[in-house]
Amino acid sequence: MSLDALYSELTLKPNAKLALIVLDGLGDLATKEQSYLTPLEAAFTPNLDALSKNSAQGRMIPVAPGITPGSGPGHLGLFGYDPLEFQVGRGVIEALGLGVELKAGDVCARANFATLDAKGIVTDRRAGRIPTETCEKLVALLSAKIKKIGDTQIIIKPGKEHRFVVVFRGKGLEGPLTDADPNREGYAVPTVKPRDHKNAKQKKMAGLIADFYKAALPILAKEKPANGFLMRGIAHQPEIPLFEDRYKLKPACLAVYPMYKGLAQLVGMKKIEGPQSIAEQFERYLTEYNNYDFFFIHYKYTDKAGEDGNFAAKKKAIEDFDAALPILFKKRPDVIAITGDHSTPCAMHGHSWHPQPVLLNSSVSGSDKLDRFTETGANNGSLGIFPAKFLIRLMQANAKMFDKFGA
Amino acid sequence: MSLDALYSELTLKPNAKLALIVLDGLGDLATKEQSYLTPLEAAFTPNLDALSKNSAQGRMIPVAPGITPGSGPGHLGLFGYDPLEFQVGRGVIEALGLGVELKAGDVCARANFATLDAKGIVTDRRAGRIPTETCEKLVALLSAKIKKIGDTQIIIKPGKEHRFVVVFRGKGLEGPLTDADPNREGYAVPTVKPRDHKNAKQKKMAGLIADFYKAALPILAKEKPANGFLMRGIAHQPEIPLFEDRYKLKPACLAVYPMYKGLAQLVGMKKIEGPQSIAEQFERYLTEYNNYDFFFIHYKYTDKAGEDGNFAAKKKAIEDFDAALPILFKKRPDVIAITGDHSTPCAMHGHSWHPQPVLLNSSVSGSDKLDRFTETGANNGSLGIFPAKFLIRLMQANAKMFDKFGA
Numbered sequence: 106m107s108l109d110a111l112y113s114e115l116t117l118k119p120n121a122k123l124a125l126i127v128l129d130g131l132g133d134l135a136t137k138e139q140s141y142l143t144p145l146e147a148a149f150t151p152n153l154d155a156l157s158k159n160s161a162q163g164r165m166i167p168v169a170p171g172i173t174p175g176s177g178p179g180h181l182g183l184f185g186y187d188p189l190e191f192q193v194g195r196g197v198i199e200a201l202g203l204g205v206e207l208k209a210g211d212v213c214a215r216a217n218f219a220t221l222d223a224k225g226i227v228t229d230r231r232a233g234r235i236p237t238e239t240c241e242k243l244v245a246l247l248s249a250k251i252k253k254i255g256d257t258q259i260i261i262k263p264g265k266e267h268r269f270v271v272v273f274r275g276k277g278l279e280g281p282l283t284d285a286d287p288n289r290e291g292y293a294v295p296t297v298k299p300r301d302h303k304n305a306k307q308k309k310m311a312g313l314i315a316d317f318y319k320a321a322l323p324i325l326a327k328e329k330p331a332n333g334f335l336m337r338g339i340a341h342q343p344e345i346p347l348f349e350d351r352y353k354l355k356p357a358c359l360a361v362y363p364m365y366k367g368l369a370q371l372v373g374m375k376k377i378e379g380p381q382s383i384a385e386q387f388e389r390y391l392t393e394y395n396n397y398d399f400f401f402i403h404y405k406y407t408d409k410a411g412e413d414g415n416f417a418a419k420k421k422a423i424e425d426f427d428a429a430l431p432i433l434f435k436k437r438p439d440v441i442a443i444t445g446d447h448s449t450p451c452a453m454h455g456h457s458w459h460p461q462p463v464l465l466n467s468s469v470s471g472s473d474k475l476d477r478f479t480e481t482g483a484n485n486g487s488l489g490i491f492p493a494k495f496l497i498r499l500m501q502a503n504a505k506m507f508d509k510f511g512a
Numbered sequence: 513m514s515l516d517a518l519y520s521e522l523t524l525k526p527n528a529k530l531a532l533i534v535l536d537g538l539g540d541l542a543t544k545e546q547s548y549l550t551p552l553e554a555a556f557t558p559n560l561d562a563l564s565k566n567s568a569q570g571r572m573i574p575v576a577p578g579i580t581p582g583s584g585p586g587h588l589g590l591f592g593y594d595p596l597e598f599q600v601g602r603g604v605i606e607a608l609g610l611g612v613e614l615k616a617g618d619v620c621a622r623a624n625f626a627t628l629d630a631k632g633i634v635t636d637r638r639a640g641r642i643p644t645e646t647c648e649k650l651v652a653l654l655s656a657k658i659k660k661i662g663d664t665q666i667i668i669k670p671g672k673e674h675r676f677v678v679v680f681r682g683k684g685l686e687g688p689l690t691d692a693d694p695n696r697e698g699y700a701v702p703t704v705k706p707r708d709h710k711n712a713k714q715k716k717m718a719g720l721i722a723d724f725y726k727a728a729l730p731i732l733a734k735e736k737p738a739n740g741f742l743m744r745g746i747a748h749q750p751e752i753p754l755f756e757d758r759y760k761l762k763p764a765c766l767a768v769y770p771m772y773k774g775l776a777q778l779v780g781m782k783k784i785e786g787p788q789s790i791a792e793q794f795e796r797y798l799t800e801y802n803n804y805d806f807f808f809i810h811y812k813y814t815d816k817a818g819e820d821g822n823f824a825a826k827k828k829a830i831e832d833f834d835a836a837l838p839i840l841f842k843k844r845p846d847v848i849a850i851t852g853d854h855s856t857p858c859a860m861h862g863h864s865w866h867p868q869p870v871l872l873n874s875s876v877s878g879s880d881k882l883d884r885f886t887e888t889g890a891n892n893g894s895l896g897i898f899p900a901k902f903l904i905r906l907m908q909a910n911a912k913m914f915d916k917f918g919a
Contacts, residue, residue, distance in 0.1 A: 134876065134877075134878035134879070135878055135879040135880075135881060136878070136879065137566065137879070141879055141881055164894065164896070168917055169515050169518070169519075169902075169905075170898060170902035170905050170906050170909075171519075171902070171905040171906045171908060171909030171914060172518070172519075172522070172909075172914065172917050173909070173914060173916045173917060174916070174917050174918060175916050175917060175918035175919040176918075176919065177918040177919055178917050178918040179918075188917070188918070189513050189514075189515060189518060192513065192918070193918065195918070195919040198918065198919040199919060202919075338919070450876070450878070452876065453876055455916075456916060457876070458906075458909045458914070459878060459894065460894065460896070480894065481880070481881060481894075484880065484892050484893060484894050484896075485892050489896060489897075490894075490895075490896030490897075490898070
């Protein structure tokens with residue numbers, strides 16, 4: 106019997122409210138330069154401290170030892186889906202990040218405007234990093250002239266600078282394909298090919314990419330410097346079992362940024378629009394309290410500060426979050442998990458593989474007798490260091506949603 | 513997608529020096545008799561202490577909970593190969609330990625001189641533990657008369673007391689076979705058989721063993737008490753993916769004892785000959801610094817003292833190691849892992865299953881704020897208690913050798 110089948114068999118109807126609160130990139134490193142304190146350790150967090158006393162703590166491995174996840178695998182893991190089993194292509198992630206409402210079967214490609222010479226050789230893979238406004242203008246030009254190829258709908262969305270995405274919406278399409286990108290200057294744009302040569306849907310998709318190039322290149326021919334483009338990460342939206350079917354929990358997403366709304370939608374969470382700050386997200390939780398069982402609440406600013414290598418900003422983001430927590434507590438969720446989707450150490454200016462700390466609070470979480478929620482304290486917690494994909498299972502257990510296994 | 517495939521896909525070229533330093537059998541138990549201190553805890557280790565402050569710590573499970581590994585599985589695990597997937601026969605380990613330079617396809621058997629009665633019944637499985645010199649004399653006798661069987665080359669090497677190994681080097685040979693050993697006195701030596709009856713290479717090998725007995729027994733017939741012999745663990749050198757291909761790291765082995773050089777060679781590490789002490793090994797590391805990316809440095813004396821149950825000697829071995837560390841630091845490796853291949857608790861006089869402590873140091877290892885490297889401290893480290901096969905992956909991550917997984 107598979108473990109998932111066992112969980113499923115034992116799952117009871119929920120009679121509790123569960124909140125998964127993600128401080129993006131929360132985990133960090135203690136370094137000599139910061140007196141061996143992480144931002145979480147340096148921050149003033151009276152509300153987290155009070156919660157900690159009656160909580161269990163631990164650390165979570167987002168994907169596997171040493172693997173640094175992007176936001177896609179990071180969140181899929183948090184949602185309880187093995188990131189190795191359920192892979193989301195970069196094109197799909199990029200489209201989600203730009204707020205495209207994807208449908209099942211959509212194939213997405215991330216694209217760069219580029220500069221080509223007279224022979225079609227790539228001379229600048231980023232077209233001199235054209236301003237975002239130029240990108241928007243060029244995408245509008247393409248969008249106006251290319252709405253369909255055969256019976257396939259084409260959706261083009263501009264990103265920042267030279268970046269954009271192309272979504273192919275039609276029947277019988279599939280990725281992944283090879284890239285239309287030589288990955289270095291001085292070479293022509295390669296023709297894309299199916300990753301699996303026997304897959305007819307990938308073959309059809311490769312033909313569509315070729316047709317898209319035929320239609321789009323003449324439109325850009327006189328542009329400078331963006332007279333061409335590259336396409337990468339061409340993949341379809343993967344089939345993922347719905348969160349509600351998997352956990353018998355009715356889920357809602359309270360996120361500000363499109364990427365995280367999109368990732369939540371991938372697993373079928375209901376996207377709640379409106380809130381623009383963590384205080385507003387918590388307020389909205391209060392009003393939606395009766396409508397859902399499970400709330401995914403996403404806070405971005407810890408990751409942003411980590412990416413910028415800004416220790417003070419990360420500490421401040423944590424303190425701002427802490428200050429908003431009393432709003433959530435007005436209708437306290439029965440099960441609260443507070444964690445990150447990965448670590449974003451300030452010293453590394455980016456995501457990392459270091460296990461993120463996690464705090465789990467419920468009437469039956471037990472207490473690890475820790476006065477604060479910190480990386481170092483979490484090392485000693487009763488949850489241990491475990492794969493992130495088990496967090497929702499632990500939350501379900503704390504919600505008393507699992508029957509006993511065997512007599 | 514398999515995890516190994518993911519690691520492989522994400523692996524970047526190294527731009528760092530990595531050192532895996534193995535104090536054999538390092539882990540130990542705190543007992544009342546030694547005031548609840550392990551040898552590592554009792555030892556004076558100023559250099560390890562200083563390193564510890566800026567390192568991560570944890571403990572590693574060599575194979576699986578409760579499994580006590582020999583040196584083979586212990587080291588294969590450390591080298592990142594699942595010891596269950598990659599099994600090395602005892603004959604191969606024994607041959608490596610005696611310094612035989614094995615080639616791909618070699619089949620090795622460990623053998624004992626034994627005493628047989630007139631009817632061929634085993635009356636002493638160890639021939640009264642004959643002195644090593646007698647063993648050497650008998651092996652010389654056999655070697656002189658049996659150089660080949662058919663087109664298969666026969667290599668015979670003496671070990672300690674009644675022990676020796678036989679290596680069969682030829683084409684189309686494979687193990688494993690059943691043992692030519694009744695495992696108790698009072699029975700005849702059984703004929704060896706293929707473990708897999710459909711395997712033609714094993715059948716051929718079983719015939720060679722029979723022929724070897726036919727050739728060798730008459731030569732020993734008049735010897736007393738060693739007029740016969742037993743053969744066990746008959747197996748070929750397994751096919752193991754090369755370390756350099758697997759990790760994109762050019763590896764060197766700095767070991768003193770043949771067994772560990774042999775294990776390193778099994779995965780394709782370059783064996784550096786010469787050094788006879790840990791100080792000399794570290795000195796040689798300095799001169800070889802530019803020639804390799806990865807250095808496996810093996811220190812035997814912790815295990816020896818553990819096997820002897822000699823607490824004071826194990827403590828002293830750790831202190832001697834610590835005293836030599838400043839040599840290594842003259843050209844500090846970017847990533848340093850210090851650990852054992854397993855525990856060898858003094859109180860147990862042998863290898864054990866208890867997870868060995870591990871220290872991991874790099875500019876991005878973070879600090880677990882531990883002032884010393886000890887078993888008890890390692891229990892609280894951010895690395896947790898994890899399977900040893902992931903250590904190299906963590907070292908690669910610390911060397912910034914992994915691209916981000918997903919967007």
